[in-house]
Amino acid sequence: MDDLVRIASGLVASALGAAALFMTVKIARQDYRALTLSPEGFRDTNIAREVVPWSAVTSMSVAPTYFRGRQQFLAIDLKVKDSAWSALTLTRSAKINKRHGGNMWVSRVGKERDFNAFFAMMRAYTKAHGGTVD
Structure with missing residues (x-):
């Protein structure tokens, strides 16, 4: 059970990290409408x-x-x-x-x-x- 929680936590953390990286790159490239x-x-x-x-x-x-x-x-x-x-x-x-x-x-x-x-x-x-x- 502990392994399942660790895996799920790792997947959630990876998804959030990927989303944060994507938005950081988008903002840094100024790839948005202003x-x-x-x-x-x-x-x-x-x-x-x-x-x-x-x-x-x-x-x-x-x-x-x-x-x-x-x-x-x-x-x-x-x-x-x-x-x-x-x-x-x-x-x-x-x-x-x-x-x-x-x-x-x-x-x-x-x-x-x-x-x-x-x-x-x-x-x-x-x-x-x-x-x-x-």
Whole structure:
């Protein structure tokens, strides 16, 4: 019986250790989504690791999507100057968005009911720091 308890304890400890190691590596590699707003611009790790300056934003709108016949607001559709695109090291998804529509999509953060506040905040930052919004 003691051997069984020791084996079970070892398995649980190994599983917890593996999960902790996985999360440590993920955090160290910065392999998670982060959206940072500052007076200089915004940084969305889904787009690029560099900051996109507010002055490069030429328009902003809601990018509605439809899922099971229901409209959901998931992202903000940003048009930015070409010079801003060329200064960024784009992620795979940002390259696809650029190729398809030429715009950046900044995904919502939090719950869907908070999207309007998120959109208002992005518009306010853009207006306050030299960008252009519709």
